[in-house]
Amino acid sequence: MRWALVLALTAAYPLIVYFSLGHIEPRYLALLLLVLGGLRWLAGGAQQAVQARWVALAALVLAGSTALLNMSLPLKLYPVLVNFALLIVFGLSLVRGPTVAERLARLQEPDLHPRGVVYTRHVTQVWCSFFVLNGSLSLATALWASEKTWALYNGFISYVLVGTLMAGEWLVRRQLRARWERVHP
Template structure:
């Protein structure tokens, strides 16, 4: 991916994050806000269901669409806010599960799978490191749910919106980039890979699952 494409994608994502924060903070109950904020999740479920003939995804999309319609029609208010919180928590719970299940005895940790796709063979030190890193990401996703619930309970709604739409993606990017920069200080013997190749490895592992 060329630099201008990376810049365009980053700009688009930043714009969507700020738009989502504005809609969620000031107009959370409006139908068009709900459509914009839940659209990516609904679209993802539909695409996954149709492309892979995955019935649970289609059922989930239909169920979520029905719940959104009912809540919006019958006194949204705090119920709509709770749906946003649940959406944020559910997405992080799915990610935590996706990383955590690969830590079971006899399974290959998710980040180890990515590393093998990049390097084919890994020394024992890298296998230990990638297993620990998989556990760190799993803990990160669980921690984000906990922080989300605390902010929702203890602060104004606009603060939670900022956390969800702006701080959440920045935290994920920070962990991804920070680990990349720290890795070679801790383990200079590891074979070097680029951020772009790591992202491609993630996509290939995700597509194969």
Template sequence: MRRPDNRLWLLAAAAGGVAYPFLVYFGRTYSGTSFLQPPLLIVIALVLIGLRLLAMRGPDGRPWLIGLAVAAMVLVMLLAWNVGLAVLAYPVVISLTVAAIFGASLLWPPTIVERFARMREPELTPAAIAYLRGVTQVWLLFLLANAAVAAALGLWGSLHLWTLWTGLVSYLLMGALFLGELAWRHLVRARA
């Protein structure tokens, strides 16, 4: 039997990641919804981590596998300590996990962004590698800021604002950062 393409697992994890904050909001806002209680939400978060693990199989996926396994352990430990906090921690844990992977790749090159770039262009100039290192640093800062905002909203903000940030605003900002960098890269290449 043919194994599914890793992109399908990643797409499922991404769709679930976008839906998760809204499931939390619905489950907490409408307390009569017994099927969306905190333990089930944690199970959903762990399944999403599992989907990401499936998506990251292969030789280049090892840093992701380790990071996501640690993320799952953190969520389970939080669940034992404080169920309500554990439910809100999923976006924070994922952002910090990805930030740690990006940060580690800065210490032990090639960077994550360079690895992605080499999938399309195996031969990169030293200038391109330096540029991709800078892009990795920008993503690292974004991921840390995203985790900080999600954590602050989870601890001290309203559920409505937490849901808005983790389910919409952060994804719009990620898309803007991605598209902005893409446009900038094409502009720089056109000038070269």
């Protein structure tokens, strides 16, 4: 339940910040980051505890910076933080194994074929590339774009890109699976 709340608040975060700036001082919006940081801290399960706590700590640092400086920039850096954290989680899974994509695939197919393991490794690499690109664009909008552009990118376009990547991967996977089943009935 806590993770659902964290995900919902994280997804809505850019829009909440955008519609609040100009009406509420950034230092008061820091409370939203405090809530997100606190929820991430509490929601971290046994496996994700270390990563969740680092993200929570970084969110708390951004919230503290916002409160002290009363500036919106630390607030706008939160999506960068989320992309960086996901890059670290996915990237570490490439080094330590099994990859994030493999773990997800094994939920549906516990006896994943070795070809599937190779494929999920490539999928994890693609996601790592995506997080680098998306995080870079989030950073660019935070530093140099208007608040409206920042909110549009981080609160809408980035989610469309995530959905497009997920749908594209699903289509590729279906095609590869069909091809594999034709060759190896």
